[in-house]
Amino acid sequence: MSTRRPVILVFIGLIAGLLAGPLTAAAQELALNGAGTRKAFFIDLYTCSLWVAAPTRSEDELLNRDTPARVKILVHGNPPGAAPPEDWAALLKSELSGKYYKLTKRTYRDLEEGDEIIVQYPDGEGTSVSVNGEHILTDPGRALMVAILEQWIGPEPVSDELKVALLDPQD
Numbered sequence: 029m030s031t032r033r034p035v036i037l038v039f040i041g042l043i044a045g046l047l048a049g050p051l052t053a054a055a056q057e058l059a060l061n062g063a064g065t066r067k068a069f070f071i072d073l074y075t076c077s078l079w080v081a082a083p084t085r086s087e088d089e090l091l092n093r094d095t096p097a098r099v100k101i102l103v104h105g106n107p108p109g110a111a112p113p114e115d116w117a118a119l120l121k122s123e124l125s126g127k128y129y130k131l132t133k134r135t136y137r138d139l140e141e142g143d144e145i146i147v148q149y150p151d152g153e154g155t156s157v158s159v160n161g162e163h164i165l166t167d168p169g170r171a172l173m174v175a176i177l178e179q180w181i182g183p184e185p186v187s188d189e190l191k192v193a194l195l196d197p198q199d
Contacts, residue, residue, distance in 0.1 A: 064193025072104040083197030087181045098148040103139045149173040
């Protein structure tokens with residue numbers, strides 16, 4: 029076993045305690061597909077976990093199958109600011125209908141350390157977003173969930189390390 033493996037196992041143990049599972053979307057139980065921390069310049073920005081009905085290492089399956097999924101984000105430090113960053117705004121504008129985009133911009137607030145963001149897609153119920161348990165919006169369909177997942181597990185992820193962690197179901 030490499031010296032890196034025990035550190036990873038300890039990290040996964042901490043994440044598992046932090047993110048306690050299993051979770052449910054609608055009435056379906058979801059299993060942890062993977063979890064990791066997004067870093068920038070050695071600073072932890074957020075911890076992200078991906079929960080799905082059938083864990084897999086396949087990004088294609090996760091992006092293309094129409095089954096329940098949930099992303100849980102725990103914010104570390106003090107991120108973006110009073111308005112969505114430009115790349116987030118572009119992503120949201122392209123995926124949300126006009127009224128939901130306006131609602132998102134209107135309800136956007138500074139995130140703080142300890143905030144929890146949940147994005148989930150229960151079968152056929154649209155993609156919902158909540159912050160600290162407060163429902164922000166539900167967008168019809170799965171497009172918003174796919175767009176969010178693509179940021180982490182798509183062909184050009186924001187972090188290769190986070191992509192690997194999210195696509196690492198523990199057998």
